[in-house]
Amino acid sequence: MIAVAGGKGGSGKTTTTVGLARAFSRRGAPVVAADADWDLPNLVELADETGEPVATPESTRETSDPRDASTVLGVARGERTLRVDRSAPVVLGAPGRPRERDAATVFADLDDVVPADTPLLLDCPAGASPDVAAPLRAADRCVLVTPLHRPALRDAVKTAAIARRLGCPPLGVVVTRSRSVPDAVSELFGCPVLGQIPTKSPVPLEDAAVEAAYDVVAAEIVETYGDDRWRIA
Template sequence: MIAVAGGKGGSGKTTTTVGLARAFSRRGAPVVAADADWDLPNLAELADETGEPVATPEGGSADGTAERTGRPSVTRVARGERSVPVGRREPVVLDAPDRPREHDAATVLADLDDVVPADTPLLLDCPAGASPDVAAPLRAADRCVLVTPLRRPALRDAAKTAAIARRLDCPPLGVVVTRTRSVPAAVPELFGCPLLGRVPSRPPVPLAAAAVETAYDAAATALVEAHAGGDRWRIA
């Protein structure tokens, strides 16, 4: 389980979670991306808005009420109420629960890790910055990926998040720098981990741009090599 974490909101964590998930799918890997930012969830919405449909089935909840986006939630999959049809063509995206305060995030994420196959990349879109809510996904994950733009406040906040991640035994595998074409050597030195990728800015729909897609392909390749030498996941 890999937590995608960074500084404050707007750093590109959710875009990077979707971008990496789709890059894994393009390499033939089954992949699951789960929303761990339960107060401000937008992972499933971004996945829908940026074009490619995902393989997650539509449907309502067990009591007949519709889920917020029509996707199964992290909680329902973790409890075994919905299966995850992991495939190799598109990532599976899991939404946040409708009533997040009724669930213990640490327990839910640990249960989710148990039901997702060990050879399937599982990406967690984390809450922003160093908020108390980021502790649960960082504790649950094996490692993390840091995401930040090249702005001094954002770099400072991401460095704080990296320090928290290390204290919670979730050391960074590397950093993805967003909205730039070049990254100073001092940036990976700041975080004490390698540069996984640099993602150019292509508003308003960045994931639709070929240059951004290529950047996330390169970042996914670097992530595979950084995590257990590339032998952990089923990637072609």
Template sequence: MIAVAGGKGGSGKTTTALGLARAFSRRGAPVVAADADWDLPNLVELADETGEPVATPATPREAIPEATGSRARSTVLRVARGERTVPVDRSAPVVLDAPKRPREHDAATVFSDLDDVVAEDTPLLLDCPAGASPDVAAPLRAADRCVLVTPLHRPALRDAVKTATIARRLGCPPLGVVVTRSRSVPDAVSELFGCPVLGRVPPSSPVPLADAAVEAAYDGAATALVEAYGADRWRIA
């Protein structure tokens, strides 16, 4: 399980979680991307707004208790409980929504249960809350490693370093950094975080995941992740 974490909101964390998930799918891997930011969930919305694949639909049986709007979605909670099986699909990620009533559930337990029901050879990405808030502790404790996401702005870098420190304390060391909205990355970034730069996502249009250069950047970051961590773990080309 990989936590996708960052500093301030708007750093590109959710875009990176979905961008990496789609990049793994392009390499033929079965992928699960789950929204772990339960107070401000937007992974589903981003998946819907940026085309195929959209968020994973709920079955009629599970749509009743947690339906929101006209299109109910499979949630992290229902998959973790075993009420919704994880489909095996090597061409599109499974995208899971946050629970409708998050404060009624213990996030750490849900993420741990989710890890148990997702196959070990499947990349599982958690889109974490922004910054170093208390809510980020649950996904960081549950995950094995994390990927840090930050633009090259001083306040964002400072907050991302705080998040990296918390992640290491919780036993979730960073595999690397994805630098967003940047035309170049100085060597000092790797030194600052104590881990490699996995990729650089260029500035783009208001819909980054529709940009071919952004897609290529996430393909490169996914390749770096496979080489650094997933080659012997994930079912991936």
């Protein structure tokens, strides 16, 4: 399980979660991406708006809350059958009543349900809020996301420190809205820069240059971490 974490809101975490999920899928991997930002969930919406409709789990029995259909909670509790394949990532939304759920338990149960050879990405809350602790505790490693703005870098460094304290060391940094990255960024975070994502608006994920940049990041992650863990074609 890999947590996609960062500093301030708007740094590009959700875009990176979707971009990486699709990049892994293009490499032939079955992929699951789950929204761990339950107060401000937008992972499913972004995925739907920027590509083919997302793959969703199938119901195995009636859910206790219809709003939990095709969500991280529905899959974690066994109410939805997770059918992952290589054609498109499965994207899971936030639960219907997030404050009634123990996030740590849900993420642990989700990790048990998703096959071990399948990349599982968690789109984390922004910053160093208490809510970010649950996905960081559950994940094995994290990917940090930040633009090259001083406040965003400062907050992302705080998030990196929290991740390390929670046993979720960073695999590296994805720098968003940038054409080049100074060497000092790697030194600042104490981990490699996995890649930089160019500025393309208003819909970055529909741009070929952005897609190619996420392919580079995915290749780096597979080479350094996932090659002997995941089912990559």
